[in-house]
Amino acid sequence: MSQLVMRCKICCVLGLFVFYVFAEDITENIISTESEINYATELSENLEFLRKTPIDITTVKIKELRELLWLSETEIQKIIFHQKEVFKLADLRKIGINEITISEIQDYICFQKQENYEISQRLRLELKEKNAKGKSCLKTYQRTIVTSENIKFGLLTQKDEFEHSLIDFYAPFLEFTQDAILRKIILGKYRLALGQGILFAPKLGISKSGATTTLPMKNFKSLKPYTSSYEIWFMNGFATQLSWESFSLIPFYSNAKFSANLANDKITSFNESGLHLDDLEKNNVSEKIFGSSFCFEKDVGEISLNFAKINFDHQFEDSAYFANYSAVSLDFLFHRKELSIFGEIANSAEKFGGIMGIKFGEDKFRQLILTRFYEKNFPTWNGHAFSSQSKFDNEIGVYYGLTILPFSRTKISCFFDVWQFPQTQYFEKMPTVGSEEFLQIEHKFGKNNVRFVLQHKNKEKYIKLEETLIRDFQRTTMRLDFWQKIGQMRLKTRGEFVAEYLQNEQIWERGILAFQQLKWKQETFETIIQITAYHSAVLHYMYENSVDGMMENTILSGDGICSFLLLKYKFSPSMQLQFKISEDWQQPKETKFYLQLVSNL
Amino acid sequence: MKFVLIVLLFFSTSLFCIDLNLSPSANLNAVFNLALISDSPSASIQNPAIINAGLEISTTYLFNMNELPLYNFHFGYRYLKLGFHFGSSILEHPFYREIINNITLNCEFRNFEAGGSVRHIFNEVAGYHSTSSLVFDGGFVWKNKHLQTAFSVKNFTKSKFENVELPIFYLWEMCYLVTEKSKISLGFEKQNQFDFSIKMGGRYDVFQQLTIYSGYQYQPNRIGVGLDFHLENYNLEYSIQTHQFLGITHYVTIGYAL
Numbered sequence: 107m108s109q110l111v112m113r114c115k116i117c118c119v120l121g122l123f124v125f126y127v128f129a130e131d132i133t134e135n136i137i138s139t140e141s142e143i144n145y146a147t148e149l150s151e152n153l154e155f156l157r158k159t160p161i162d163i164t165t166v167k168i169k170e171l172r173e174l175l176w177l178s179e180t181e182i183q184k185i186i187f188h189q190k191e192v193f194k195l196a197d198l199r200k201i202g203i204n205e206i207t208i209s210e211i212q213d214y215i216c217f218q219k220q221e222n223y224e225i226s227q228r229l230r231l232e233l234k235e236k237n238a239k240g241k242s243c244l245k246t247y248q249r250t251i252v253t254s255e256n257i258k259f260g261l262l263t264q265k266d267e268f269e270h271s272l273i274d275f276y277a278p279f280l281e282f283t284q285d286a287i288l289r290k291i292i293l294g295k296y297r298l299a300l301g302q303g304i305l306f307a308p309k310l311g312i313s314k315s316g317a318t319t320t321l322p323m324k325n326f327k328s329l330k331p332y333t334s335s336y337e338i339w340f341m342n343g344f345a346t347q348l349s350w351e352s353f354s355l356i357p358f359y360s361n362a363k364f365s366a367n368l369a370n371d372k373i374t375s376f377n378e379s380g381l382h383l384d385d386l387e388k389n390n391v392s393e394k395i396f397g398s399s400f401c402f403e404k405d406v407g408e409i410s411l412n413f414a415k416i417n418f419d420h421q422f423e424d425s426a427y428f429a430n431y432s433a434v435s436l437d438f439l440f441h442r443k444e445l446s447i448f449g450e451i452a453n454s455a456e457k458f459g460g461i462m463g464i465k466f467g468e469d470k471f472r473q474l475i476l477t478r479f480y481e482k483n484f485p486t487w488n489g490h491a492f493s494s495q496s497k498f499d500n501e502i503g504v505y506y507g508l509t510i511l512p513f514s515r516t517k518i519s520c521f522f523d524v525w526q527f528p529q530t531q532y533f534e535k536m537p538t539v540g541s542e543e544f545l546q547i548e549h550k551f552g553k554n555n556v557r558f559v560l561q562h563k564n565k566e567k568y569i570k571l572e573e574t575l576i577r578d579f580q581r582t583t584m585r586l587d588f589w590q591k592i593g594q595m596r597l598k599t600r601g602e603f604v605a606e607y608l609q610n611e612q613i614w615e616r617g618i619l620a621f622q623q624l625k626w627k628q629e630t631f632e633t634i635i636q637i638t639a640y641h642s643a644v645l646h647y648m649y650e651n652s653v654d655g656m657m658e659n660t661i662l663s664g665d666g667i668c669s670f671l672l673l674k675y676k677f678s679p680s681m682q683l684q685f686k687i688s689e690d691w692q693q694p695k696e697t698k699f700y701l702q703l704v705s706n707l
Numbered sequence: 708m709k710f711v712l713i714v715l716l717f718f719s720t721s722l723f724c725i726d727l728n729l730s731p732s733a734n735l736n737a738v739f740n741l742a743l744i745s746d747s748p749s750a751s752i753q754n755p756a757i758i759n760a761g762l763e764i765s766t767t768y769l770f771n772m773n774e775l776p777l778y779n780f781h782f783g784y785r786y787l788k789l790g791f792h793f794g795s796s797i798l799e800h801p802f803y804r805e806i807i808n809n810i811t812l813n814c815e816f817r818n819f820e821a822g823g824s825v826r827h828i829f830n831e832v833a834g835y836h837s838t839s840s841l842v843f844d845g846g847f848v849w850k851n852k853h854l855q856t857a858f859s860v861k862n863f864t865k866s867k868f869e870n871v872e873l874p875i876f877y878l879w880e881m882c883y884l885v886t887e888k889s890k891i892s893l894g895f896e897k898q899n900q901f902d903f904s905i906k907m908g909g910r911y912d913v914f915q916q917l918t919i920y921s922g923y924q925y926q927p928n929r930i931g932v933g934l935d936f937h938l939e940n941y942n943l944e945y946s947i948q949t950h951q952f953l954g955i956t957h958y959v960t961i962g963y964a965l
Contacts, residue, residue: 443913444913445913464919466911466913466919467889467911468885468886468888468889470885470886470889471885471886471889471891471909471911473909473911473919473921475921475930475932504930504932504949505930506921506923506930506932508891508909510885510891512883512885522923522925522928522930524928524929524930524949524951526951539951539952541928541951543923543925543928564928
């Protein structure tokens, strides 16, 4: 009955506004590329955090502004230079910030200091209808962060469906910060990110996206408490940051336990899903790390020397991987006017890896060129560097990104990436190559936006376990988004066409997808309704609003219609209740329910 | 592996591999022969309607292979509305040699420039043949303050080499001056009996003494990057161009602007 009511609501809404479309999901603008390896947890978490605690333009520092991926280096310098003259969005136009850039950053900035909450808490329950009678079908997530002047305490707990304990995964941390030589101390679970992420970086992230000239150049905050629910590759122990004038030192120690698949007591692979059906396989491997990062920083840039010693308590089944090894890297970032040069060179377990890039150009025409090289079997456990694949070893490639603003309301972004896997891989029995081209044209007229995306990927890949053929696999995606703002409502329509082609076999597979989305936001109440129809023999990757407002990766294939309804009700100035129901109309037993309480006291 | 590929390229189909439209200088190597974006005198090789005054010599090992050195010399001169260019290119291999000399003339009419060139191609395969042929190219350029477009046909007379027709190239390019320091160019190259190859290039003057060139070619998919250091009238250029299967081509050019 409830499903019928929801369908009626969706049809009524879409019927009424069938000609009006909108989406001002700037996050999606960045996460607009589609790929089987797209997980944007830290990026979307950061942007979500910035939406809730926007950057105060009047007091912001240059490093914080670089977190806004849409700004070019010259725009950042303009904002810093005119910082005391900017009090509203119109002032940004006056100092020469492009119209389309302003529309992209406006949700993430403010012009007066925001209040810091002392207690931030969120509790989420997820339930799949299909498993309502099964065991432990509830998925729970809880995050509490208490802030008191210089001290921050946090606790994250999570239970996946089918698991027993409510604290199947937990991540506590205690963080102390001050403006002195001892700048920061973190105890508990934390994450470390250095340089371009070859040795240490948040594991879930994207390298290539619609932000073609900013995102490939990593700009991490080195040390942060671990607030992700990804149950592997975190650090657990302590880390400190010592700063003295232009020098800083980050010594760190970690002893973390992860879940791995073992054969003859040797590691064959790691369990990255976080799902533990057998308690014996849970946290059965420990990884000890100690090391330090020494950084010298000036206005023109920074240079860091990083060292770490890594020790797993089990050997690897594949003798190419070491259980006990040292890693050292040198990373640098230099700015001069409209030119940035960045890179990292690393040697880990006697394997070499490196990234070198240059970013240049003015507001209207920005370019970024990045080249990378990773030797085969380079240890990628704790890193996440720029790559065409999630596991970034055995690759050499060049990336070229451009952003052009030919008119004040038009933005063209494109990137080209070519790469080789010089050594054999899992299925591929000889060196293979690949390339990717991406073009995004966005135009803003009045309160409407239109965006066209064309993406083409070409790679030599085995689709089946045959050893005689290298199959030239091509995938082309064409997508048109059109959206409009009508008062407090935003309406968006998407049409997408995907084609896959296996050249050796002359096989064509195609698919189409269309959706409409309505967002309606009032002072205390927000609604998002989306209905998606697809007819496809290939996979479609799309992002769906989660209860947090973040985007979740959804994969669709076959014939079907799916929808979701998301309601957010702010029943007090500091508390919000969020509810989402998501279902596939062909498979009603797959319906998912989400309920989340967010409080900021 | 590389050697086998090169042998296949130059010997098994030697007659059809003459005049491969190789890049004549470092910055054209970075932008895949997009001529409007470049200041190089060698741009005339791609379109006779473009003549940049100057003198330059360039060298490379194609695909980073010592067996395949390529040397170029180019000289361009402008007088009033007339332009003159002379160029020479030598591809030297122990068993294969290709020498191309060309003379170009062009003339400017308001927003238009038109030009023609004649190329003498000499080809020698050790123990097989030693022959030459004359090839004619033509092209035009239209330009205004922010936009330029150029079209050229190489070997429009369908010249033959030992009774086999030499390749005919159709080259089109459009260049947009985004800002005073930035240019972007889009173009294609079509060789008869082959697919279109789409190209894109960017140029950015970082400082008065440094220019960065970058380019992308689709089918085959390659990326090129180049740096041009210039001090007064002298310049030194270095560029690289990737190849999907073979090594990177590194190119060096030394020039003098007239």
